[in-house]
Amino acid sequence: MFRNKKMALPALPAVLLSMISIQSGASLAKQLFPVLGISGVATLRIGISAMVLYGFFRPDFRKRTRKELLLGLLYGLCLGAMNLIFYFAIQRIPLGLGVTLEFLGPLVLALAGSHKLLDWIWALLAGLGIFLIAPWNEDTVDVLGIILAILAGAFWAGYIVIGGKISKMMKSGDAVTLGMLFASLFVIPFGVFSGDLNVLNGNLLLLGLAVALLTSAIPFSLDMGALxxxxxxxxxxxxxxxxxxxALSGLLFLNEQLSLIQAIAITCVIAASIGATLTIKKK
Known part of the structure; x- marks a missing residue:
């Protein structure tokens, strides 16, 4: 997490650490679904993250302008909706398919308005990997699950765009804390009224804290610094x-094996990311 701009990690390490944190936490969250339900896990993730971030950064929102607060609200709504909708999506479809479909949002954003051939090459290569990793050959694919995953991707794109704007208007810690607080106002009612939190105990609360730190508090702060x-x-x-x-997190924590096609897909997305990194250095 970042206190100020001087302490911020370089963009590439920040993004890599963010993704490692998110996917490790996602593996833990997936194991909690049968116990706490989708709304319960999402509520613990967002709610605890908001409290941890506020306690760590102690932002004074009274100094924020109306425009900054409005952007914070929009950022928080995108953040909360992205997480909640994606959890409901992977309840109905496989995790791999959910992740690839969700990425359509950032991929479309990457292609939008691009006039450089290199940008198209990296984005299209990543798109090829997404297409290959998705289990299109399965007989039963839940249509609603697919729609929810794509919708989560749209909110992911919104999170990137609005996050980029708000990160330039205030400190990274203040921005992500403000967004997380607004996100909690959106998500918590789902957990409360669903009854998923009725089984909550001390052990589950600690696991929820781990999920919150790994999937929200740490990576979203890293994202702000990168943006x-x-x-x-x-x-x-x-x-x-x-x-x-x-895929790596699934292999390490959930014992999920990779097929040859999935390995090829991962190679495509890694190549796209390396290419994008080389492009960054030239800018």
Whole structure:
């Protein structure tokens, strides 16, 4: 997490650490779904993250302008909706398919308005990897799950665009804390009224704290630092590494084996990310 701009990590390490953190936490969250339900896990993730970030950064929101607060609200809504909708999506479809479909949002954002051949090459290569990693050959694919995953991707694109704007208006810690607080106002009612939190105990609360830190508090703060240094389009292309880190996390924590096609897909997204990184250095 970042206190100020001087202490911020370089963009590339920040993005890589963010993705490692998110996918490790996602593996833990997936194991909690049968116990706490989708809304319960999302509520713990967002709610605890908001409290941890506020306690760490102690931002004074009274000094914020109306425009900054409005952007914070929009950022928080995108953040909360992205997480909640994606959890509901992967309840209905496989995690790998959910991740690849969700990435359509950042991929479209990366392609939008691009006039450089290199940008198209890296984005299209990442898109090839996404296409290959998705289990299109399965007989039963839940249509609603697919729609929800694509919708989560749209909110992911919004999170990138608005996050890029707000990160340039206030400190990274203040921005992500403000967004997380607004996100908690959106998500918590789902957890409360669903009844998923009725089984909550001390052990589950600690696991929820781990999920919150790994999937929200730490990576979103890292993202804010990276967005200060990168254009939204480049940040979106780098996000193509998410399927690779998801596969590695699944292998390490969930014992999920990779097929040959999935390995080829991961190679595509890694190549796209390396290419995007080389492009960054030339800018």
């Amino acid at each position: 200060r240094q990168l254009p939204s389009k480049t940040f979106s292309i780098l996000m193509s590494l998410h399927p690779a880190f998801a």
